Amino acid sequence: MIDALGSVGSLLLVGGTSDIAVATARRYLQERPLRVVLAARDSARRTTVAEELRTAGATVEVVDFDAEDPKSPERMVAEATAGGDVDVAVVAFGQLGEPERLAHDPDAVAALARVNYVAPVVVGTVLAERMRAQGHGVIVALSSVAGERPRASNFVYGSTKSGMDAFYSGLADSLAGTGVSVLVVRPGFVRSKMTEGLPEAPLATTPEAVAEAIVTGVRRGRHTVWVPGAMRWIMSGLRHTPRVLFRRLPI
Amino acid sequence: MALTGWGRTAPTPALVERVRDEADVREVLAEAAAGGPGRGVVPRGLARSYGDAAQNAGGHVLDMTGVDRVLDVDLAAAEVEVEAGISLDRLMDLFVPLGMFVPVTPGTRYVTVGGAIAADIHGKNHHVAGSFSQHVRWLDLLTADGQVRRVSPDSDADLFWATAGGMGLTGVILRARVRMKPIESSQTLVDTDRTPDLDSLMTLLTETDHLYDYSVAWIDCVAKGARMGRSVLTRGRFARRDELPARRQADPLRYSGSVKLSVPDVFPPRLLNIATVSAFNEVWYRKAPKRKRDQLQSIPTFFHPLDGVGAWNRIYGPRGFVQYQVTVPFGHEETMRRVLERIATSGHASFLAVLKRFGEGNPGMLSYPSPGWTLALDIPVVAGLARLLDELDEQVVDVGGRTYLAKDSRVRPEVFERMYPRIDDFRAVRARVDPDGVFTSDLARRLEL
Ligand SMILES: Cc1cc2nc3c(=O)[nH]c(=O)nc-3n(C[C@H](O)[C@H](O)[C@H](O)COP(=O)(O)OP(=O)(O)OC[C@H]3O[C@@H](n4cnc5c(N)ncnc54)[C@H](O)[C@@H]3O)c2cc1C
Ligand SMILES: NC(=O)c1ccc[n+]([C@@H]2O[C@H](COP(=O)([O-])OP(=O)(O)OC[C@H]3O[C@@H](n4cnc5c(N)ncnc54)[C@H](OP(=O)(O)O)[C@@H]3O)[C@@H](O)[C@H]2O)c1
Numbered sequence: 001m002i003d004a005l006g007s008v009g010s011l012l013l014v015g016g017t018s019d020i021a022v023a024t025a026r027r028y029l030q031e032r033p034l035r036v037v038l039a040a041r042d043s044a045r046r047t048t049v050a051e052e053l054r055t056a057g058a059t060v061e062v063v064d065f066d067a068e069d070p071k072s073p074e075r076m077v078a079e080a081t082a083g084g085d086v087d088v089a090v091v092a093f094g095q096l097g098e099p100e101r102l103a104h105d106p107d108a109v110a111a112l113a114r115v116n117y118v119a120p121v122v123v124g125t126v127l128a129e130r131m132r133a134q135g136h137g138v139i140v141a142l143s144s145v146a147g148e149r150p151r152a153s154n155f156v157y158g159s160t161k162s163g164m165d166a167f168y169s170g171l172a173d174s175l176a177g178t179g180v181s182v183l184v185v186r187p188g189f190v191r192s193k194m195t196e197g198l199p200e201a202p203l204a205t206t207p208e209a210v211a212e213a214i215v216t217g218v219r220r221g222r223h224t225v226w227v228p229g230a231m232r233w234i235m236s237g238l239r240h241t242p243r244v245l246f247r248r249l250p251i
Numbered sequence: 252m253a254l255t256g257w258g259r260t261a262p263t264p265a266l267v268e269r270v271r272d273e274a275d276v277r278e279v280l281a282e283a284a285a286g287g288p289g290r291g292v293v294p295r296g297l298a299r300s301y302g303d304a305a306q307n308a309g310g311h312v313l314d315m316t317g318v319d320r321v322l323d324v325d326l327a328a329a330e331v332e333v334e335a336g337i338s339l340d341r342l343m344d345l346f347v348p349l350g351m352f353v354p355v356t357p358g359t360r361y362v363t364v365g366g367a368i369a370a371d372i373h374g375k376n377h378h379v380a381g382s383f384s385q386h387v388r389w390l391d392l393l394t395a396d397g398q399v400r401r402v403s404p405d406s407d408a409d410l411f412w413a414t415a416g417g418m419g420l421t422g423v424i425l426r427a428r429v430r431m432k433p434i435e436s437s438q439t440l441v442d443t444d445r446t447p448d449l450d451s452l453m454t455l456l457t458e459t460d461h462l463y464d465y466s467v468a469w470i471d472c473v474a475k476g477a478r479m480g481r482s483v484l485t486r487g488r489f490a491r492r493d494e495l496p497a498r499r500q501a502d503p504l505r506y507s508g509s510v511k512l513s514v515p516d517v518f519p520p521r522l523l524n525i526a527t528v529s530a531f532n533e534v535w536y537r538k539a540p541k542r543k544r545d546q547l548q549s550i551p552t553f554f555h556p557l558d559g560v561g562a563w564n565r566i567y568g569p570r571g572f573v574q575y576q577v578t579v580p581f582g583h584e585e586t587m588r589r590v591l592e593r594i595a596t597s598g599h600a601s602f603l604a605v606l607k608r609f610g611e612g613n614p615g616m617l618s619y620p621s622p623g624w625t626l627a628l629d630i631p632v633v634a635g636l637a638r639l640l641d642e643l644d645e646q647v648v649d650v651g652g653r654t655y656l657a658k659d660s661r662v663r664p665e666v667f668e669r670m671y672p673r674i675d676d677f678r679a680v681r682a683r684v685d686p687d688g689v690f691t692s693d694l695a696r697r698l699e700l
Contacts, residue, residue: 007661032663
C-alpha cells in the first residue's frame with residue numbers, strides 16, 4: 001500500500017530492463033526498501049538488473065513478459081500480483097524502430113504497432129482490472145513527446161505513442177472513484193539504450209530525471225508529467241506550428 | 252465509498268456494510284469469504300485510529316457502530332456486558348450516573364469498545380491500571396470459520412492476547428464483559444504543574460507519578476534551546492463525594508458529555524505553520540498555572556479536552572496529518588529527548604506533544620504499552636516528513652522502542668517487525684483461526700502482518 005506520506009511498498013516494472021524503469025526503481029530504493037517485480041523477456045540483462053536491485057535493498061521477483069506474445073499480459077499480471085498487491089506499475093517497454101525499414105516493410109510496421117500500441121493497451125486493461133479489484137494503485141505509462149505531433153523522421157513510433165497516450169489518458173478518466181489512478185509520462189529525448197548512437201535532440205535528458213519526475217508525479221497524484229518540464233510548453237507551441245514550418249524544423 | 256482514518260490520509264474505497272447484530276455480521280463475513288482471496292473484510296468502529304487500520308481497499312468493511320446494545324449490568328461487581336460497537340461516550344452517559352467509569356479512556360470518548368480492545372488502548376492511568384484489555388473479563392469473537400468463541404485470559408489465552416491489540420485481524424469482537432471503575436463522583440481532583448524543560452518534567456514524573464491515578468504532560472515542541480520541553484503536567488484522581496462542595500454533594504454523579512461545535516471542512520493546506528503554532532503554544536503555556544492543587548474538573552475537561560470541538564482533524568487541511576507516537580524504555584531518556592529535538596528543529600509544525608510514563612505491559616502480542624516513556628505528536632503531511640520519521644524510527648527501535656499501530660500510517664514493514672518481536676506468535680494464531688486470510692486491512696497489507 002502507498003502509505004500516508006506517499007511511500008511505495010511494491011513496484012511492478014513492465015519492461016523491467018528499460019533504463020527508465022530501472023532508474024525509477026533505484027530512485028524509490030533511495031527512500032526505503034521495497035518489493036520490485038521485474039516483468040521482462042528472459043535475458044542476461046534481466047538477471048543483471050535483478051541482482052543490481054537486490055543489492056540496492058529490493059526484494060526482487062522476476063516474471064516473464066514478451067510484448068509480442070498476445071497471451072503474455074494476462075499471465076504476467078497474474079504472476080506479478082500473486083505475491084501481493086502492486087502499488088505502482090510502470091509500463092516502460094517499447095521499441096524505437098528503424099525508420100528506413102519501417103518505410104518499406106509492412107511487417108515491421110505491424111510488429112512495432114503490436115509492441116508499442118497493442119501490448120501496452122492490453123497490459124493497461126489487465127492492470128486496471130486488477131487494480132480496480134485491489135481498490136488502490138497507480139499505473140505509470142511511458143508515452144513520449146513524439147506522440148504529441150509525430151515527425152517525418154519517426155512517425156510510426158510517434159503514432160504508436162500517440163495511440164497509447166490516448167488510451168492511458170482515457171483510462172485515467174474511466175478509473176475516477178475506484179482508488180486507482182494513471183500517470184502519463186511524456187519525456188523528450190532520453191539518453192538510454194533506446195537512443196544509443198543517435199544524435200541528441202535539444203533538451204535531452206536522463207533516465208534519472210525521468211525517474212525523479214515519475215516519483216514526484218506519483219506522490220503528488222498528477223495525471224501527466226513532461227520531462228523536462230519545459231517540454232510541455234514547447235510541444236504546445238509545436239502543436240500549433242504551421243505544417244510547412246514544422247516539416248523543416250531540425251527535430 | 253472512500254474511507255480514511257482520523258488523520259484523513261491515504262483514502263481507499265471499500266464496500267461498507269452497516270450491521271446491527273450477529274446475523275448481519277455473519278452474512279457479510281460469508282460474502283467476504285466468497286469474494287475470493289485477498290480482499291476480505293475488516294471491522295470498523297468510530298474510525299478514531301489515525302491511519303489505515305479500519306480500511307480495506309477493494310474489500311468489505313463492517314461498520315460496527317450499530318451493534319451497540321447493553322446486555323447486562325452488575326452494579327455490585329461493577330461489570331457491564333455490552334456489544335462491541337457501543338462507544339465509550341455512551342457508556343459514560345449511561346454508567347457515570349450509576350457510579351461507574353470506564354476502566355481506561357483515551358483522549359477522546361468517541362471510540363468503540365471493539366476498537367478499544369482491538370488497539371488495546373491506554374489512558375492516563377496506564378501506570379496504575381494497565382490497558383483496556385486488562386479489564387475485559389471475556390469477549391465473544393466471531394472467527395472466519397463462523398464460530399463464536401468466548402475467549403479470555405483463562406480460556407484460549409493465545410487468541411485473547413492476539414485479539415487484544417490485534418487490530419481486528421483475528422475476527423469480529425461481538426460482545427465483551429468489561430470491569431468498570433467504581434466512582435463516588437463525576438468530578439476529578441487535579442494538580443497542575445508547569446515545568447520549564449524536559450529534564451525537570453521527567454524527574455517530577457519519575458518521583459511522584461505513583462501518587463496519582465491519572466497523569467499526563469503536554470509539551471511545547473516548538474520551543475527550542477533551554478526552553479525545550481517546557482510543559483504542563485496535570486495529574487489527578489476521582490473525587491470522593493465528601494470532597495465536593497456542599498451544594499454538589501446531593502448529586503455527585505451528575506454528568507453530561509455531548510459535543511459543542513464542529514470545525515468546518517474549509518481549512519487551507521498551510522494554515523498550520525511554525526508561526527501560528529508557536530503563537531498558540533506561547534499563549535497556552537502562559538495560561539497554565541505554575542502550580543495548582545486539588546482543582547475540581549469535570550470528566551470532559553480532564554480527560555477529553557479535544558472532544559469539545561468536533562471534527563478538529565479538519566484543521567490540518569485536505570492533505571491530512573499523521574500522529575507520531577512512540578515509546579522508549581526507561582533508561583533511554585536521551586533517545587526521547589533527541590526525537591523531540593529533531594522534530595522541534597525540523598520546522599514541521601506540531602502543536603503539542605503528549606508525554607506519559609507507562610507502567611508494566613501485558614501479554615498482548617501486538618499490544619503497544621511497555622515500561623517506559625510514550626510520546627505522541629500530530630504533524631501535518633509535508634514534503635520530507637517520511638524521511639524524518641523513518642530516521643526517528645531507527646533511533647527508537649535501536650533502543651527497544653516502538654510505534655503505536657492505532658496511530659500509525661507510515662512505519663516501514665521491516666522496522667515494524669523489529670519493534671514487535673512477538674509478531675510471529677500473532678501470525679501463528681491468525682494462521683490457526685483464519686487460515687484463508689479472510690480478515691485483512693490496508694494496515695495488514697502495508698505492514699505484511
Ligand atoms: C483525539 C484522539 C485521542 C486519542 N487518544 C488515545 C489515547 O490516549 N490512548 C490510546 O490508546 N488511543 C488513543 N486514540 C486512538 C484510539 O483510541 C484508537 O485508535 C481506537 O482503536 C479507536 O477506536 P474506534 O472505535 O474508533 O476504532 P477504529 O478506528 O474504527 O478501528 C481501530 C481498530 O479496531 C478494529 N476494530 C474496531 N471494532 C472492532 C470489532 N468490533 N472487532 C474487532 N476489531 C475491531 C478495527 O479493525 C481497527 O483495526 C486517540 C484517538 C484520537 C482521535
Ligand atoms: N529514450 C527515449 O528517448 C524515450 C523518450 C520518450 C519515451 N520513451 C519511452 O520510455 C520507455 C522506456 O524506454 P527507455 O528509454 O528506458 O529505453 P530502453 O532502455 O531501451 O527500454 C525499453 C525496453 O523495452 C523492452 N522491450 C522491447 N521490446 C520488447 C518486447 N517485445 N517484449 C518485452 N519487452 C520489450 C526492452 O527489453 P529487452 O531487454 O527485452 O530488450 C527494453 O528494456 C519506452 O516505452 C520508450 O518508448 C523513451
